[in-house]
Each structure stands twice: as C-alpha cells, then as structure tokens.
Amino acid sequence: MPSSQQEAPAERTVVPFEPGALPGPLRRLGRHEVLERWQSVDRSGHGARIVAVTGDSADWTGAALVTARPHTAYLKIVDAVGDVPAAVAAVVDHARDRGLAQVKWEGWTARPEDAAAAGFTALRPPLAGGTQDEPGPASGYVRWLSAGAEVTEPPYYRQSTHFSCGAVTALVAQAHAGLLPSRSLDRRAELTLWRDATNFPSCEPVGLGVAVRRAWPSSSVAVHLDVDRPVLLDHFPETEQEWRAHLQGMSRADAARVGVPIVQQPLSSAGIRNAVERRERVLLLISLAGMQGFEVPHWVLCHGTVPGAVVIEDPWAGTATGDTWVDAHLLPVSDASLDTMSAVPPDQFHGAVLIGGEATG
Template sequence: MGTPSRVVSAVAPPSSPLYTVRPAGAADVDGLLAIEAACFDTDRITRRSFRKLVEAPTAAITVASLPDGRLGGYTLLLFRAGTGMARLYSIAVLPEMRGSGIGTALMAEAERTAFARDRFLLRLEVREDNEGAIALYGRLGYRRIGRYLDYYEDHADALRFEKRLRGTGQSTAVPYYEQTTDFTCGPCCVMMALAHFRADYAMSPVEEIKLWRQATTVFMMAGLGGCDPHGLAVSAARNGLSASIHISREGSLFLASVRNPEKRRVMALAQEDFRRQTIAFDIPITYRPIDVAAIRAALADGALVIVLISAYRMFGQKVPHWVLVVGDDGRHLFIHDPWVEDRKHETHNDAANLPIPYADFEHMARWGREALRAAVVLRPR
C-alpha cells in the first residue's frame, strides 16, 4: 500500500451497546469508503485496496455495525509473515459517533485478532497532533517507541506506539526479577528459579551478583561478561537445584566473535573448568538442541527452563540473551525476560509472563552464525 497509517478514534466506552463489532466482508466496501471520506482529507484507502484487503490473508478489517445498517468505524490490521508483530494500519470512527466507545471496542477487538494470529506485538503510527487518539492509546497500555518526521501527505509528523499482547493470558507462580546490570540475564534466570523452588530464598541485587560471580565465563568488550550454560547449571546446583544441560555442540562457546587471543584463552579455560564441575555436581549434558516439544514436556513435569535466545527479535540488539520459560498454553511459551527496556518505557508487566508463539520461539532460540542452541532445565533437588 504506500500510504502511512492514520488514526481517528473515540475514547469513552458507552453505557449500552450501540453497535456490533464484527469482521468486514466484501459487502462492507461502500461503508468503509464512506468512513474514509468522512474522516480523512488525504491518504485515503481506495475502493480497489479495500476490496483486496477484506480478502487478504495478511490483513484483517474489523467494523462497528450500527443499528441503521451503516458502519460507524473500522480497524485495519496488517500481518507480516514470519514475525510476531501486527501493525494497526488504520482506525477511523465516523465524526458523529466519536465518544460512543466505538474506538475503544475496535481496539480491543484488534488486539484479540492479532493475538489469535500468534502476534505478541501490536504497533501503530498516529499523527502527532491527534491528542484524543494518543490519550486513548495511553489508557490502553501502549507506549511510545519513536517518531517519524514528515510522515503524512500533508507533511505532518507521526508518533510510533507499541503494546505487548497477552490475550486472556495465564498466570504463573514464578516470581519475576529485573536484571540490574547489562550482563546478568542468566544469573537472574537462575535466581527466579531458586525463588520459585525454594521457599527460603530471597532475590536481591546481592544475590544477582553472587550468582553471576559463580557462573560467569564470557568477556564483554569492557571486561565484564555473561554466562554459558555450564556455568549457569553449576551455579544452580551449588544453590540446591537439580540441573541438566542441552546444547547443540561440544566445546567452548561464544568464542567466534572474540578477536583478542588473551580473552579467548581465558574464556576457554573458564568454560573447561565449568565442564569439569558439571561432572562433580552430576549434571547431565545432552549434545542435542532442546526443542519446543521438549520444553513443554519439561514444564508439564514441573521444571523451569533457561533458554539462550538472540535478543534481536526481542529488542533489536544482536547479543546473546538468557530468558526463563515459565509456562505453556498450548500455543505459546510464556517467558520471564529479565531485561526491561527502559528506553522504551517498559515496565515489569512488559517483560514478565510474556507469551511467545511456538514458531517464533524456535526462531529466536539460537545465537550467532552457527545458530548455537543452549538450555538449562532446572528442577527442585
């Protein structure tokens, strides 16, 4: 399509239903065009485009149908194959129906539709001067993530918003902890598992650093570094858990991107020491990647699973990252991600109990050019 998304929407829900929210069909094209003409002077969607979109598998149009047969508003979602994201391309409500709650109802249905298609992120753009829509998105839990200059045909700027979707969700008894450094994601996953399995265990920054010191094997550019699966498993065992390791290959890990030979030597020696300690702690190692089916089986058996992912699909950085898998609903794995993206105004609600579709999880659960896969399965001893 080539034109940017536009937003005109209502903000207050009605006291009684004045409309029916439903999927759009080919018979709704005239009504959709009437909304376009009433709401927009530029960037209008054409009849030809609407006719294609109501049938397209990569789009979903939802309408609010009024008692007199007219359409009071619509939303248009676009889905990009191979991603966990949906985009709200357009939402519009007839001027005379604004304030009736149609905008809120359409947004709720758009979120349900996106989640039903295994999307866990919904993004949108809105004119910077559209105060009503911006207020609505704030109330619905969307956060601002960026700005586009000269975005619309009339050269107006656009703000970008995003929300992580949860559907009806599922609760978990596993406590959540946000990492307080850039390099302690793995130890924080161990700490959350310890707090879940041990009633006497209290999470804290002191414990976070203690576990990191027990498990760290990897240099970062500035010197401090992260952890490999052997170190995480040994740290968990030292603190009273039963651990097993699943990894895609033998040998030292994370060395390919390290150019300094001294750092490579130290990392290799540290990892060799942890591999020896796995024998002392009777930690089994399986040199075969753990897949979603095996993770689900472990969860069903009462375990928690720490998994290595590429952070690129989560927050756009090409770095290795550890998350804790805490639940499964038959379509998604639920994770506690210890990283909270403060620059995007995220909170714990954005990172805890986050649903990831199985296919998306399979794609993100690997790291680097070699597609390294690693996991640590934790159980009470």
C-alpha cells in the first residue's frame, strides 16, 4: 500500500485515573464489572493512569488502567478494554518512553493468546500460602523491555504472617537455587525457619543468616550489617528491648561458631548486582516507605538484574491499594531507588544476608 494511503497510527493519551469522574469514552468501552473493580480500591498511591488510544473519529477505541508501586521500574496493566491490542501496545510504548524495564498485565480479563501476541510471557502462578487464597488474579503476564533481558523466575510465595518475610525470602532463595523443592515451600516450612531466625517477632540480619546456615549447611552465608549494635528494636519499650538485644548477642556468638562472617559495611546496589551476577542470592532488608508509603522494615530477595534495575521478590502485597502478587513478583527496582530503600530508619542502617554455593568452612 502506498505510504500516503497507510492507516495513521493510533494517538496515545495518558490521563489520571479519577474513580469518581470516569471519562465518558471509558464508560462506553469498559464492562461494568471491570470498571467496578478499578474503583473498588484506592489506587492513588500507585500513580493510577488511563492510557487510551483514539481512532479516526478522535474518540477512544481502547484503554487500559495502569498502576505501579512508587520508586520502581515497571508499569502494570490492570485491565485493557475496547481495542485491547492497541491499548496494550500504547502502554508498552508509554513504558519505553519512560525508560522502564518491564510491563506486567494482570490476568483478570487478559486472554493468554492476547498476552502472547503482545509479547508477554505467562508468570508462574503463586504457590498456595498459609491462607490458601492468594489475593489478586489467578494469572499474570510479563514483558521485559530491555533487549536480551533474561531473568530466571523463582516461585512466588506470599508470607502468611506480618512478620515472617525474612524466612520466606530465604526459602524462596533456596527454592530458586534448586536446593528446596517448590512443593516444600509451605506454611510449615515458613514458620519452622522463622522460629529459628526470629528476634520476636521480626528477623534481624545476624539471626537470619545463622538460621539459613543451620538449615542449609552446604550453602555459604555472609551477613552485611554496618552497625555493631542490636537493630530493629527502637519501636519497643526499653524493657522489651533488653532481652531482645541479649538474643541478638547470642546470634552473633552463634554466627562465629557456625562460620557466618559479619561484614560491617553496607551492601550497595552495585554490590548486590555483582553478587547476583555471581549467582548468589541476596536477602535485603529495606524500608517500605518508598514503595508502600509506611515505615516498616521488610525483607526482600534480590535475584536478577536488568539494565538499570535489580529484580526482587517481595513476599508481601498491599491488596487495599490494588497491589497484588503480580506487582510483587519479578519486581524491577532501579539501582538508585534500591540504595535509598536499603537505608533503614531511624538511623539509616543497612542489613543483608548473602547466600552462595558450597560452604568452605
């Protein structure tokens, strides 16, 4: 066809998503149950936007609701309506323009054949956790935007308590390394490892490192902790801090006994990237303030790298904001954002556990 007669490309429009004032074109495109789902939670903290495409009439022919955790390097399509292929292509172009590493697509209404045709790969569904009902869609899809980006997918397991993130990240790390069958990653395994690592109720870096070494004696383990004092105790009354601090002292003695070195320096994003590229697994203590808006220390697994970002597994998702396992799984975070997240208040200390191959001690 001569170029003068080629169909003009669809125009892309990006507007804020305002649940109480949906644009008329969107109401005409979206089914009631889809639009109802979009408005069922407060997505404002995740930068909710409508990416729409227009046809010859300048009216919307397709649209997608996109969100993302703040300070991350991806966009997530919640649903696409109308001309789905055109809407998804517009989201991918929008993500490329922003220099992002990835686009995900929740499987509420996405058909596998449409996802595949748009260059997306199906995500492994989450393992059944302690509650047996993973909030969110039953399926999800991912498309990496960097040329040659290859990240091996670990199993996804959602922590079943508010305090067992450290144990879950360690278990997922070992399952990803082939040292634990994925079918063994269940609530019993989660709470068993947590019980050995806990400082009641959270897991501090040294205790977690010792517990990992005890559970997998053949794996080398090193702890990075840049302060020489007990941590994660500031929110407890002074009388509650004393015995927990004593337990952390015992963990340090255990670390010396079982051969877990404590490196008193922070692990930067460059160090994390180098460790992951050496096929080590990095359990990283972060603050959730940037991604979730509240100041809580939290363990994540760093297991992959792509240009400009480290790929993490987060065992927790904030469903009240529309955050699901699709967000938390294979989650790219820019190097700079990861450096910021890994400085844990109140005094910006850093903690990490590195798990490698065969131990030499």
